[in-house]
Amino acid sequence: MGRLLIVEKLGKRYECTRVFGAEKEVTALHDVTFSIGQGSTLALVGESGSGKSTLAFCIACLERPTSGRIIFNGKDITTLDEKELREVYPEIQLVFQDPARSLNPRFSAIEIVGEPLVVQGRLDKLERESRARALLAQVGLPQAKALQKAEEFSGGQRQRLAIARALALEPKLLILDEALSALDCSVQAQIANLLMDLQGLLGLTYLFITHDFAMAGHLADEIAVMEQGKLVELGAADKVLGAPDQEVTRRLIAATPRLTAEAPAPRAV
Amino acid sequence: MTPLLHIQDLRVAYISRDGKKSPALAGVDFELGPGEILGVLGESGSGKSTLAMALLRLLPGNAEIEKGAVLFEGQDLLRAEPRVLEDVRGARIALIFQEPSLALHPTMRIAEQVSDVLAAHESASRAARGQKTLELLAEVFPTDAARIADSYPHQLSGGQQQRVLIAQAIACGPALIVADEPTASLDPTTQQDILLLFRTLRGKFNLSMILITHNPALLAGLADRVLVLYAGKVVEIGPTEQVLKFPHHPYTRALMQSVPAGLADPAKNRKSRMPVIPGEAPNLAELGSGCRFESRCVDRMDQCTQREPAVVAVSARHAVSCFKYGE
Amino acid sequence: MRYFLRRLMQAAFLLVGVSILTFLFSALAPGNYFDDMRLNPQISPETVAALRVQYQIDRPLTVRYGRWLNALLHGEMGFSFAYNSPVAPLLWVRARNTLLLTLTATLIAWSLALPLGIWSAETRGRLPDRALAGMTAALLVIPDLVLAIGLLILAVRSGWFPTGGMNSVGFESLSQVRKFRDVAWHMELPVLALVLSALPILVRHVRAAVAEVLDAPFLRAATSHGIPQRILLYKYALRAAAIPLISLFGFSVGALLSGSLLVEVVMSWPGLGPLLLEAILARDLYVVIGGVLCSTIFLVAGNFLADVLMYWADPRIRTGVAAN
Numbered sequence: 001m002g003r004l005l006i007v008e009k010l011g012k013r014y015e016c017t018r019v020f021g022a023e024k025e026v027t028a029l030h031d032v033t034f035s036i037g038q039g040s041t042l043a044l045v046g047e048s049g050s051g052k053s054t055l056a057f058c059i060a061c062l063e064r065p066t067s068g069r070i071i072f073n074g075k076d077i078t079t080l081d082e083k084e085l086r087e088v089y090p091e092i093q094l095v096f097q098d099p100a101r102s103l104n105p106r107f108s109a110i111e112i113v114g115e116p117l118v119v120q121g122r123l124d125k126l127e128r129e130s131r132a133r134a135l136l137a138q139v140g141l142p143q144a145k146a147l148q149k150a151e152e153f154s155g156g157q158r159q160r161l162a163i164a165r166a167l168a169l170e171p172k173l174l175i176l177d178e179a180l181s182a183l184d185c186s187v188q189a190q191i192a193n194l195l196m197d198l199q200g201l202l203g204l205t206y207l208f209i210t211h212d213f214a215m216a217g218h219l220a221d222e223i224a225v226m227e228q229g230k231l232v233e234l235g236a237a238d239k240v241l242g243a244p245d246q247e248v249t250r251r252l253i254a255a256t257p258r259l260t261a262e263a264p265a266p267r268a269v
Numbered sequence: 270m271t272p273l274l275h276i277q278d279l280r281v282a283y284i285s286r287d288g289k290k291s292p293a294l295a296g297v298d299f300e301l302g303p304g305e306i307l308g309v310l311g312e313s314g315s316g317k318s319t320l321a322m323a324l325l326r327l328l329p330g331n332a333e334i335e336k337g338a339v340l341f342e343g344q345d346l347l348r349a350e351p352r353v354l355e356d357v358r359g360a361r362i363a364l365i366f367q368e369p370s371l372a373l374h375p376t377m378r379i380a381e382q383v384s385d386v387l388a389a390h391e392s393a394s395r396a397a398r399g400q401k402t403l404e405l406l407a408e409v410f411p412t413d414a415a416r417i418a419d420s421y422p423h424q425l426s427g428g429q430q431q432r433v434l435i436a437q438a439i440a441c442g443p444a445l446i447v448a449d450e451p452t453a454s455l456d457p458t459t460q461q462d463i464l465l466l467f468r469t470l471r472g473k474f475n476l477s478m479i480l481i482t483h484n485p486a487l488l489a490g491l492a493d494r495v496l497v498l499y500a501g502k503v504v505e506i507g508p509t510e511q512v513l514k515f516p517h518h519p520y521t522r523a524l525m526q527s528v529p530a531g532l533a534d535p536a537k538n539r540k541s542r543m544p545v546i547p548g549e550a551p552n553l554a555e556l557g558s559g560c561r562f563e564s565r566c567v568d569r570m571d572q573c574t575q576r577e578p579a580v581v582a583v584s585a586r587h588a589v590s591c592f593k594y595g596e
Numbered sequence: 597m598r599y600f601l602r603r604l605m606q607a608a609f610l611l612v613g614v615s616i617l618t619f620l621f622s623a624l625a626p627g628n629y630f631d632d633m634r635l636n637p638q639i640s641p642e643t644v645a646a647l648r649v650q651y652q653i654d655r656p657l658t659v660r661y662g663r664w665l666n667a668l669l670h671g672e673m674g675f676s677f678a679y680n681s682p683v684a685p686l687l688w689v690r691a692r693n694t695l696l697l698t699l700t701a702t703l704i705a706w707s708l709a710l711p712l713g714i715w716s717a718e719t720r721g722r723l724p725d726r727a728l729a730g731m732t733a734a735l736l737v738i739p740d741l742v743l744a745i746g747l748l749i750l751a752v753r754s755g756w757f758p759t760g761g762m763n764s765v766g767f768e769s770l771s772q773v774r775k776f777r778d779v780a781w782h783m784e785l786p787v788l789a790l791v792l793s794a795l796p797i798l799v800r801h802v803r804a805a806v807a808e809v810l811d812a813p814f815l816r817a818a819t820s821h822g823i824p825q826r827i828l829l830y831k832y833a834l835r836a837a838a839i840p841l842i843s844l845f846g847f848s849v850g851a852l853l854s855g856s857l858l859v860e861v862v863m864s865w866p867g868l869g870p871l872l873l874e875a876i877l878a879r880d881l882y883v884v885i886g887g888v889l890c891s892t893i894f895l896v897a898g899n900f901l902a903d904v905l906m907y908w909a910d911p912r913i914r915t916g917v918a919a920n
Contacts, residue, residue, distance in 0.1 A: 041540075047456040048427075154549055155313060184312035184483045189527035189543040196540060211456055214486075218529035218539065237539060255457035257464075257486035259513055259528050327820055359821035366820070371813040376835055376911055385831075386821045421911045437821060 002074075003035040004205045005059065005173060010068035012054055028054040029065070030229045036173075036222075041199070041206040043220035043237070045213060045252060051229040052209045056175045059207065060094050061085055073172065090120065090169035097178035099158030103165075105151035109136060112150060112161055116168040135164040140194060156187035160194065167198070175207045180215060192219060213256040217241050225249045272300035273444055273477050279337035281316070281323050291553040293319040293332070295501040295561075298580075303444065306471060306478040308492030308509065310485055310524070314550035316501040317481045318367070321449045323347075325358050342444070360390040363438035365448040369430035373422040379406070379433055380418035386440040405436045409466065428459035432466070439470060447479045452487065464491055486528050489513055494586070497521045500551050500561040503580075507587030517589040519566045520546070560592070568593055599913070603903050607896045611889065618888045619661050622881050631879075664882070673889075674882025678875065683886045686871070691890050693762060694860065694867035698852050698894070700783060701790035705798055705848070708791070713802025718829075720807050728803075732796035740855055744789045744862040757785045760864030786856075786863045793855055794848060801844050805837040812836065839910050846902025850895040857891075 012029040029051050036042045046052045057063040059070055061077060070078050077088050096102040103112055114132040117123055123131065136146055139160040150158060159179060166174055176195070180188045192215065198204055210216050216223055216237070223240040225233040225248060233246045244250050281294040293316045301307050311317035322328045324339055326346065339346040342361060346354065358364075366372040374382055383402045387393070393401070406414040409432040422430055431451060438446050448467070452460040468491060470476055480492060488495055488509055495512040497505040497520065505518040516522040526544040548565040559574035560566070566573065572592050581595040582588045664674055673683040716725045738746075751757035758764065762782050770778060809815060810833055818832050860869030868887050875883035907913055 047458065156549070185485065186312060186524055186527040186546045189529070190545045192529070193542050193545055196542065213457070214529045218541075218543070221540075252457055255461040257457075257460070257484065257489065259486050259489050259525065259530070325820055327816060355822045355824060357822070358819070359823070364817075364820040366813060366817050368813060372817040374814050374818070374832055374836060376839070376909065377832075378911075385818075385823055385827070389821060389823045389827075421915065423912050424915060434817075440821075 002038055004038040004073060005207070006035040006069075006071040007055075007059070008033055008069045008071070010055070010058060010065050010070065012051075012058060012063065013066045028229055029058070032068070032226075032229075032231045034224050034231060034234050036205055036207060038172075038205055039199070039203050040221040041208055041219055043208045043210060043216035043223045044226060045210060045216050045223060045249075046226035047211055047252070049228070050226040052226055053177055054229075055226070056094065056177050056207065056209055059173075060092050060175055061088060062094075090116075091171050092173045092175065093166035093169065093171040095159070095162050095166050095174065095176045095179045098182050099155060099162050102162055103150045103158055106149055108147045108149055109141065109153070109161055110146045113164045113168055116165060120169060131168070135167055138167065138198070139164040154187075155183055156190060159183060159187075159191055163191075163194070163198070167202070170202075171204070173205045173207065175209070177209045178211070179208075181210065181212065188215065195219070211252075213241070213253050214258075225252070273303045273305075273341070274301040275338075275340040276300075276324075277338040277340065279320070279323060279339065280335040281319050281328065281332055281337075282335055283332050285331070285554070289554050292556070293501050293553060294323065297337075297498070297501070297503055299496055299503060299506060301445070301477055301479065303477055304471065304475045305494065306467075306480060306492045308488035308495040309479055309481045309498055310483070310488065310495055310521075311481065311498035312483045312524075312550065314500065314553065315498040317483075317498055318449055319501075320498070321364060321447050321479070321481060324447060325362060325364060326354060327364070356390070359386055359437075359443070360441040361443050362445045362447065363441075363443045365431075365434045365438050365446065365451055367450045367453055369427060369434050369454075370422065372434055373430060375422060377421075378418070379420055379422065379425075383418075383433070383437055383440060386437050390441045401440075405440055406433075408439065408470075409433070409436045426459075427455050428463065431455065431459075431463055435463075435466065435470070439474065439476075442474065443476070445477045445479070447481070449481045450483070451480070452482075460487075467491065484528070485513055485525060497524070500553060500556070502561055502577075503590060504562065505587075505589045505591075507584070511584070511587050517583055517587070517594060518562075518591050519568045519593075520562050523567075599907060600904070603900060607900060610896060611892060614892045615665075615885060615889055616661065618885045619664070619881075620657070622876075622879075622884050623657055623660070625879070664885070673886045676875075676880055676883045678878045678880045678883070683882045686883065687868075687886045687890055690866060690868045690871045690887075691894075693865065694853075694856055694869070695894070696779075697783065697786055697790065697860070697865060697867060698849070698856050701787045701794065701856070702849060702852055704787065705791045705794045705852075706845070709795060709798035709802050713799045714806050714829075714834075716799065716803040717806035717810060720803075720810075725803070728799065732799050735792060735796040740789070740793045740858055741862070743793055744786075744859050747785050747789050748862060751785055758782050762866050782865075786859045786865050789859045789863070790852055790855055794852055797851075798844070798848060802837075802841060805840045805844075806833060809833045809837045835909075839906065842905045842909055843902050845905070846899040849898025849901075853891055853894050853898075 010029055010032040011027070014026040014028060016024040016026070032051075032055060034042070044052050044055065054063065058065045065078060068078070069076050072088065072092065075088075077085070080088065107115075110129065110132045113135050114128050117128045117131060133143060133146060136143065141157060141160050141164070145153070145157075150161065153161065162179075180191055183191060195206065196219070199206060206219075208216065208219055220237045222235065223233075223237050224231055225240070225246060227248045233240060233244065233249050240249060241253065244253060276297055276299055279294050279297040280292065282290045282292045284290055297316070297320060299307070309317055309320065319328070319332070323334060324346065328334070334347055337347065341357070344353065346357065349357070373379075380399070380402050383405055384398045387398045387401055391398070403414060403418060406418050410417050410429075417425065417429065417433070422433075425433070452463050455463065464487065467478060467480070471478060480488065482488065485495075492509045494507060495509050496503055497512065497518065499520050505512060505516065505521045512521060513525060516525050523544065523546040527546070529543065546565050551561060551564065557574065559576060560578055563569050563573040570592055578590050578592045580588050580590050583594055667674060671684070673687065675681070676683050676686060679686055712728060716728045719725045748759065751759045758781060762779060764778055764782070767775065767778060814836075815828060815832055818828055823832070856867065857869035857872065859865070860867040861873055864870070868890060872884065872887040874880070875887060
């Protein structure tokens with residue numbers, strides 16, 4: 001199977017202009033290169049400030065990179081104009097970390113899931129409702145809750161809603177930006193299973209952004225490690241976990257809490 | 270040896286605007302010895318934060334302590350006078366809240382916020398307090414303490430803010446520190462540092478700690494004992510290794526299996542379905558009369574719907590609340 | 597520093613913009629002072645024509661604006677047709693009176709709103725809070741005009757208050773102390789009207805700001821440290837609540853200024869309000885512009901003061917959160 005997403009030497013600089021005083025520049029991404037195979041999962045691991053979210057936004061076309069290319073499904077999406085981009089948006093969807101903030105709490109479940117369909121404007125009201133209900137079923141939410149407001153759902157249920165909404169437009173690539181990090185332990189397992197089931201069922205490709213190496217190790221085929229805007233390590237999950245090349249990778253793996261841990265040794269500074 | 274803290278049959282309920290009662294803690298019972306770290310394992314809805322707040326009577330207005338006692342250093346905190354309570358808070362028992370960025374005053378410098386804790390309990394001079402503040406900050410910030418002292422909370426990272434909370438907690442030399450999800454919003458390396466800091470402080474000051482979290486892996490290697498909380502009830506309590514490696518209660522067992530073991534044996538576990546606890550945490554306002562975990566339990570039996578299981582000892586220090594192990 | 601320079605520049609732009617707009621609207625409004633004069637049979641058409649030339653009414657707008665701006669930079673604000681005197685001295689007297697009224701009302705309104713709002717927040721949900729909410733709602737509903745006229749009727753009927761003006765007859769012959777008391781007595785009613793109109797909004801905002809802080813996690817955390825109630829309220833809660841209240845202060849100055857215009861006219865207080873009204877009706881161009889500019893300066897100064905206070909009170913602005 002081909003590589004669904006190819007990112008080549010991606011760079012992103014932010015400039016802070018001031019009325020008086022010098023311009024300041026921040027480099028969020030520097031020369032990032034990787035690819036994801038269709039139907040597989042790439043875990044992007046890094047600490048806060050490493051540039052993971054900036055990368056996610058660039059791929060989802062919410063930000064424009066300042067250099068480099070993103071080739072999605074054979075097309076270079078960094079050079080597209082507004083109109084052409086609108087065709088690409090449905091194919092790449094995002095699921096965010098905090099379902100309390102990424103969902104409108106006053107909307108009902110069915111409204112939330114149906115919103116992308118409304119925006120897209122292709123289906124009529126009845127078709128939209130039946131598709132929304134089908135999506136709710138697909139993510140394991142009971143039909144009885146379809147009319148409940150988002151604020152009445154638990155954290156795990158809200159995240160299911162966010163996933164259902166992301167699936168509404170039948171995307172090919174799902175970017176999960178720390179989508180499990182805010183959930184309880186047992187709920188993380190539930191949602192992880194859901195994601196794997198959906199991947200098998202719908203042939204989805206995942207970019208799974210996280211700082212949790214344990215979950216990355218469980219879900220991913222390949223793992224990429226980021227540090228300060230650069231991609232420092234990339235390889236098959238087994239290899240990266242078993243024999244990491246980079247110091248930062250070793251450090252992150254060592255910092256991951258384990259059930260079988262002994263008293264933690266002081267971290268080498 | 271008399272325990273430092275003894276919680277007896279604590280029952281707390283929340284009352285909604287239309288008068289409905291949700292029992293958040295339904296008879297929590299445990300002891301804590303001096304210098305001991307107890308891990309409280311609980312997910313959302315388990316009552317863990319309610320427990321932390323109830324200890325110091327910091328519950329919101331719509332909560333009601335229905336029953337129980339919190340015996341600490343010879344007195345029942347639930348029935349103590351407000352002045353006594355003010356003396357205990359921060360000085361004998363310190364609470365570290367979730368979300369460090371929200372727990373600090375946005376427009377006061379760090380030094381002042383730490384110094385205020387000292388001022389509340391000690392009558393030293395301003396200069397003496399200033400000196401002690403720097404010492405406390407140096408305890409948690411080996412380098413950099415002076416700069417941090419002068420900063421405002423928004424200028425610090427999450428990990429640094431958490432360390433400030435810890436400095437405030439140890440300021441008056443408490444006997445017990447209760448930390449509610451202290452590493453929830455932190456990076457793994459920062460998390461590791463904070464947990465290590467707890468260990469160091471425990472050794473240095475002989476502190477007792479109650480560490481509340483939903484992630485069992487955090488407690489391994491840090492806690493002496495683990496207490497598992499589900500829907501306001503203690504379902505299992507015992508030495509850490511016992512509870513994590515040989516969990517008895519079906520909930521505990523299922524919880525341990527939810528922790529991805531991706532690092533332990535990669536090739537075998539990759540992309541396999543994780544065993545999950547079916548269903549959701551129960552709605553506390555609509556509980557039946559039986560075991561609270563029954564509806565999600567793979568080992569459920571007939572008697573589980575009829576009454577709640579009593580606490581059964583499975584070994585000297587390990588107890589479970591489940592019909593599987595006795596009546 | 598950059599923060600203030602930016603604010604000052606914004607203020608300057610605002611003032612220039614307001615002056616241009618006012619000039620335009622006034623000059624473009626149909627008719628001018630001399631049209632009314634022409635209707636007066638006692639003044640000959642030649643006099644009118646000569647006056648028109650003297651006041652350069654028929655020159656293009658841009659030229660007139662330019663000359664006005666030039667004069668302004670020399671400290672003069674044009675000439676009043678109606679009063680037949682320079683505008684500037686006329687304005688200063690009136691502006692001083694308006695400031696006296698507005699500042700007094702601001703002080704009193706805030707002195708009342710703060711304790712009431714805090715008390716309301718402390719007892720939120722309970723009787724005192726609800727009672728205050730009802731009273732403020734009732735006050736809010738009453739239009740300012742009705743309030744002012746109502747108070748005036750009260751003054752007339754009861755004789756407790758003077759029914760207008762700033763000085764009594766024979767003011768000049770009073771001693772200093774008596775003069776002061778006389779003005780104060782005349783101020784009572786207009787200040788009362790202004791305070792009553794501003795109070796409900798201020799109380800509600802204070803209550804909201806304090807209530808939000810009382811429920812904040814950092815306050816619960818401070819409580820858990822055993823910090824005494826008194827310090828929690830006056831140091832921790834107020835300092836945090838101060839921030840939204842300071843920006844409200846800036847707005848309240850502006851609101852009271854516009855409110856004062858109405859009250860001044862109704863109660864014959866010799867401030868900018870009646871002057872502006874007369875000037876507009878008489879097409880006294882330069883007085884209108886001067887008056888509007890004066891009011892705008894007060895407004896901008898109030899907001900600038902709020903900005904300065906915010907800068908001092910909120911370290912997040914001082915250290916530039918955006919830069920982090």
